[in-house]
Amino acid sequence: MRTPIKTHCAAFAVLAFAAVTSHAAETLSVVTFGGAFEAAAKKAWFDPFTQATGATFATESYDGGLAKLSAMEQAKNTTWDLIDLETNDAITACDEGLLKKFDKKTLGKTSDFIPGSISECAVASMVWSTIYAYDASKLKVAPSTVNDFFDLQKFPGKRGLRKSPKVTMEWALIADGVDPKDVYKVLATPAGVDRAFRKLDTIKKNIVWWESGAQAPQLLADGAVVMVQAYNGRIDDAAKKDKKPFKAVWDAQVYDFEWWAVPAGAKHADTAAKFIVSASQPKASADLSKYIAYAPPRKDAIPFVDKQRLADMPTAPENFKRAVQINANFWADNADAINKRFQVWLTQ
Amino acid sequence: MPASIHATPPGAQASDEGLASYRSVQRRASMRALLLALPLIVFLLSTFIAPIALLLARSVQNQEVADGMPQLARALNAWDGNGIPGETTFAQLAAGLRQARESGQLGTIARRLNFAQPEFRSLLMRTARAVNDDAPPAWKPALIEIDERWGTPETWRLLKRAATSPTPDYLLAGLDAQVTPQGAIASLPENASVYRAAFVRTISISATVTLLCLVLGYPVAWLLANLPDKQSNRLMLFVIVPFWTSLLVRTTAWYVLLQPGGVINSLLSSLGLTTHPVALIFNRTGVLIGMTHVLLPYMILAIYSVMKSVPPVYMRAAKSLGAHPFTAFVRVYMPQTFPGVGAGCFLVFVLALGYYITPSLLGGAGDEMISQLIAMQTNTQLNWGLAGALSAYLVIFTAVFYFIFNRVVGIDRLRFG
Numbered sequence: 109m110r111t112p113i114k115t116h117c118a119a120f121a122v123l124a125f126a127a128v129t130s131h132a133a134e135t136l137s138v139v140t141f142g143g144a145f146e147a148a149a150k151k152a153w154f155d156p157f158t159q160a161t162g163a164t165f166a167t168e169s170y171d172g173g174l175a176k177l178s179a180m181e182q183a184k185n186t187t188w189d190l191i192d193l194e195t196n197d198a199i200t201a202c203d204e205g206l207l208k209k210f211d212k213k214t215l216g217k218t219s220d221f222i223p224g225s226i227s228e229c230a231v232a233s234m235v236w237s238t239i240y241a242y243d244a245s246k247l248k249v250a251p252s253t254v255n256d257f258f259d260l261q262k263f264p265g266k267r268g269l270r271k272s273p274k275v276t277m278e279w280a281l282i283a284d285g286v287d288p289k290d291v292y293k294v295l296a297t298p299a300g301v302d303r304a305f306r307k308l309d310t311i312k313k314n315i316v317w318w319e320s321g322a323q324a325p326q327l328l329a330d331g332a333v334v335m336v337q338a339y340n341g342r343i344d345d346a347a348k349k350d351k352k353p354f355k356a357v358w359d360a361q362v363y364d365f366e367w368w369a370v371p372a373g374a375k376h377a378d379t380a381a382k383f384i385v386s387a388s389q390p391k392a393s394a395d396l397s398k399y400i401a402y403a404p405p406r407k408d409a410i411p412f413v414d415k416q417r418l419a420d421m422p423t424a425p426e427n428f429k430r431a432v433q434i435n436a437n438f439w440a441d442n443a444d445a446i447n448k449r450f451q452v453w454l455t456q
Numbered sequence: 457m458p459a460s461i462h463a464t465p466p467g468a469q470a471s472d473e474g475l476a477s478y479r480s481v482q483r484r485a486s487m488r489a490l491l492l493a494l495p496l497i498v499f500l501l502s503t504f505i506a507p508i509a510l511l512l513a514r515s516v517q518n519q520e521v522a523d524g525m526p527q528l529a530r531a532l533n534a535w536d537g538n539g540i541p542g543e544t545t546f547a548q549l550a551a552g553l554r555q556a557r558e559s560g561q562l563g564t565i566a567r568r569l570n571f572a573q574p575e576f577r578s579l580l581m582r583t584a585r586a587v588n589d590d591a592p593p594a595w596k597p598a599l600i601e602i603d604e605r606w607g608t609p610e611t612w613r614l615l616k617r618a619a620t621s622p623t624p625d626y627l628l629a630g631l632d633a634q635v636t637p638q639g640a641i642a643s644l645p646e647n648a649s650v651y652r653a654a655f656v657r658t659i660s661i662s663a664t665v666t667l668l669c670l671v672l673g674y675p676v677a678w679l680l681a682n683l684p685d686k687q688s689n690r691l692m693l694f695v696i697v698p699f700w701t702s703l704l705v706r707t708t709a710w711y712v713l714l715q716p717g718g719v720i721n722s723l724l725s726s727l728g729l730t731t732h733p734v735a736l737i738f739n740r741t742g743v744l745i746g747m748t749h750v751l752l753p754y755m756i757l758a759i760y761s762v763m764k765s766v767p768p769v770y771m772r773a774a775k776s777l778g779a780h781p782f783t784a785f786v787r788v789y790m791p792q793t794f795p796g797v798g799a800g801c802f803l804v805f806v807l808a809l810g811y812y813i814t815p816s817l818l819g820g821a822g823d824e825m826i827s828q829l830i831a832m833q834t835n836t837q838l839n840w841g842l843a844g845a846l847s848a849y850l851v852i853f854t855a856v857f858y859f860i861f862n863r864v865v866g867i868d869r870l871r872f873g
Contacts (some may be wrong), residue, residue, distance in 0.1 A: 173835040200567065200838075203581070205560025271821075316738050317821055331717040332737075437578065444837060445574040451650045451829070454821040455657075 133162040134376045140192035142169025143322055144345040148399030153387040163379050174201055181206050186373030190380040195436040198367040202229035208370040214385050225405040230369035231384050232405035237363040237422035238275045241343040242335045243328055245353040254360040257335055258283040258311055268327045268336030271317035273450040275362045280307035282360045292435045305453055344401035344420050358427035364434040515844035518621035520568040524561035525552030529619040537616055539609050546595040553584040571839055572614045579605055630845035658826045662808035668748045669804045673755035681763035699753035707814045710746045742818035755800040762796025798865035
């Protein structure tokens with residue numbers, strides 16, 4: 109479980125400390141998805157930046173979405189300087205003028221960035237993925253494909269899924285025989301949406317829904333589910349740090365970039381932009397993977413990543429065979445409509 | 457005392473003066489009371505009433521298009537709405553898109569229109585990117601060339617609806633209804649209807665929780681009110697401590713207890729009562745257990761406070777006149793506790809209506825309460841108009857229930873201890 113109170117206290121302590129020790133150094137207020145990612149970002153990026161520039165960080169965690177940022181900008185009192193965004197939020201926020209434009213030139217050489225990982229307002233910080241995981245100590249036969257997730261005969265028991273049509277709809281279609289390359293083409297048609305729901309119907313009674321990312325490994329640990337959809341970093345974290353016998357299934361992984369951006373009304377915008385540049389350098393970009401299994405968004409960073417560690421990454425060739433990149437534009441256009449059908453379907 | 461003033465005959469005038477001074481004293485006293493309460497009133501106005509009013513106002517506001525593309529909005533409002541508008545409106549659309557793009561409002565407008573129809577967002581974005589070049593001889597064919605949807609009446613109808621403020625659209629959407637192209641109000645098809653069912657579900661869960669609290673709480677309140685003080689105070693601790701404990705902590709505790717591999721299921725299977733884990737969580741059972749536990753103290757305290765003030769003499773009298781203890785209890789004692797029962801039910805029901813954390817942690821897919829849907833519209837869909845409309849219905853429903861309660865029981869009966 110996440111502990112926002114603790115985070116706030118920590119943030120307050122940092123603020124108070126900064127106020128006492130120095131007036132000159134700035135404190136960047138940074139908001140991330142928290143948990144293991146925040147801890148990793150602190151070691152890989154925040155601490156080195158503090159050493160180099162003296163600027164400190166006050167961290168806060170959120171569950172994504174633009175409601176708070178939007179409200180701050182409307183009230184013209186933005187208290188965040190740096191924000192960690194999902195792709196669809198990064199696109200929407202940029203379109204709505206909630207973010208500062210980012211000057212690409214400050215990044216230096218960018219030719220080795222994965223295509224699409226630098227946008228008008230934001231720079232990708234890492235590649236993460238939605239996979240499903242199982243408890244190897246409880247399943248005798250290891251599931252290996254997304255079809256196994258939907259196969260109640262071979263693998264009886266509950267499944268954990270995020271309470272959102274995103275990724276779940278994609279998986280349902282792939283498990284129903286759609287080629288991962290064509291999944292958004294099919295999902296764009298009403299017949300495709302029906303088809304996805306029909307496939308989901310087959311396991312509906314066995315689904316346990318989760319909402320916050322930290323719940324996923326917890327459900328698996330509690331034995332509430334036999335397989336759970338999760339963010340790969342969380343599962344890797346539970347397996348490596350907490351020594352849980354969790355295994356990830358990479359078939360039909362749905363990967364996405366995570367983004368750094370500066371809110372339009374940020375009070376320490378220049379320092380925040382400098383931080384983004386420093387965290388995007390090849391070495392720094394690779395450093396994150398030491399602490400959490402998320403991959404750097406640029407090729408020049410790969411030589412800095414530990415060889416063994418590379419196998420836990422979404423971008424490892426072995427894991428990347430049937431990978432799908434989430435189509436943020438599709439979801440920006442269709443989330444309202446599909447979400448509504450999803451809500452109706454949930455309660456039917 | 458006016459009566460004594462009237463009693464003195466020569467004092468018609470004196471009585472008037474007395475009355476006037478009495479009134480001015482009264483006025484000064486009430487002014488002083490008002491001044492003392494002023495900080496609280498200002499505080500409530502600025503932190504509670506104003507924000508709520510602003511949120512509720514969003515349910516009819518529709519300013520996105522009017523703010524970002526004012527000329528287009530005026531042209532659309534002047535247009536009769538039949539078929540497709542003329543060249544001037546198309547030209548204004550092109551100018552408006554460019555203007556909104558420059559001022560950074562295009563995204564907001566696109567999001568607003570995407571509520572009306574999927575892919576309206578990308579239609580606007582794509583068109584806005586394309587109109588940045590030199591002006592063509594005629595905008596109408598040029599825009600239809602960019603995307604043929606500009607040639608369909610439905611696109612323009614939705615754009616006109618989005619340019620009109622205030623709008624009933626969000627309030628209708630909150631009841632799963634919409635305005636059809638013919639101008640009539642019609643229900644949405646079944647596979648797009650969410651909210652009416654959610655309101656019914658919210659009320660039924662709240663009513664069930666209220667009933668459970670009453671059944672469980674009444675005997676406990678009776679025990680507390682009738683035990684000797686020392687024991688009763690000790691017992692009271694078991695009611696008060698959970699009452700003081702954070703809602704989140706209690707819900708999370710149930711989350712741990714009710715798991716398939718949790719304490720309750722382990723106990724049941726070790727006693728040999730069950731072979732498979734009983735489904736206690738992620739379904740209605742979990743929601744009812746969690747909510748009943750969280751809300752039970754309100755019911756107990758409300759009933760207890762009334763029971764404490766029921767004099768024991770009536771029961772003794774009833775029994776001494778030959779009534780069976782059970783009859784005496786049902787016909788003499790219980791009616792005297794009804795105000796407490798009413799107050800407890802009112803409190804529990806109204807609090808349950810707005811529940812959010814407990815059903816979202818302990819409930820399954822079929823247990824979403826209206827607050828969860830409001831939160832989703834606010835936080836992830838950013839459809840604050842719809843969130844405002846749903847909140848308005850919730851406020852109205854609570855107010856109606858309050859009114860009924862006040863009529864039947866009287867709000868002044870609401871007290872603790």
